[in-house]
Amino acid sequence: MNKLLRLNSREKNILVKTPIMASLGPSALTKMLDLATAVNYESRDILFREGEEAESFYCVLSGYVRLYRLNKDGREADIRICGPGDTFAECLLYLGPNYRYNAQAAENVTLARFDIARVRAAAEQDVDISRAIMQSLANHLLTTMDCVANDRLQTAPQRVAHFLLTSCPKESTSASIRLPFQKSLLAGKLGLAPEALSRAFSALRRAGVTVRGRLIQINDVNALKQI
Incomplete structure (x- = not known):
């Protein structure tokens, strides 16, 4: 030990x-x-x-x-x-x-x-x-x-959106988030397979979410709330 x-x-x-x-x-x-x-x-x-x-x-x-x-x-x-x-x-x-x-x-x-x-x-x-x-x-x-x-109750994109929203500063209209751990861990945390997490992020593009490694840009927080 x-x-x-x-x-x-x-x-x-x-x-x-x-x-x-x-x-x-x-x-x-x-x-x-x-x-x-x-x-x-x-x-x-x-x-x-x-x-x-x-x-x-x-x-x-x-x-x-x-x-x-x-x-x-x-x-x-x-x-x-x-x-x-x-x-x-x-x-x-x-x-x-x-x-x-x-x-x-x-x-x-x-x-x-x-x-x-x-x-x-x-x-x-x-x-x-x-x-x-x-x-x-x-x-x-x-x-x-x-x-x-x-x-x-939530689809995979909704689970990811919820996680991102809880990481956004209060009252923000846009946000830039750096994941504290690898995306494989985020997948496990949300109960998703890694490929399901990737598909969820792809689905969130229409809400203005872009992903570059661990860095996630949210262009419209209100749009993300509507997922």
Whole structure:
């Protein structure tokens, strides 16, 4: 396993602002910071595999982590793309004992690692920690329900348009967006095959969307809203 390090001041400042930590009181926050260690992975490193014993859950401090499953034929299905501030695998505090999916660094990443057994013990003693974990799990549930609804109610171009609109500055009439990750990851995030993502971008040209690598130009935000 990669070497575990104490969080430096910059990493602590990032961690305390993440959703799972931001609602904690001073005492609970100190306990959780004491339980966190920093770990770095290079692009394409495997953090853990489905079925392995679950020892840790993580919070992304920088970079992106891909969560996915494999079928018996080796086909991959993306479950979630986790970016800065996102936590994953904390559900195993209560479900355990094994990871339910694979996790891979999509690029070089820095993570805060939490030992599941130690956090479980802390949550049993501190209601603030327990409440923060439950709130994180509830947010994951609502996000998952939204993803399922969007998969069933939106076409591929509509999913892409929704993602682009959420990335546009408020009140803007046009925008230039640089994707924070490769388009293959965006496809997985939106539940699309890479070729379906390409077709969706092609369909959005009539709404004034042009794509050059990771750079996406939106000439008319209002037209995009009508997709």
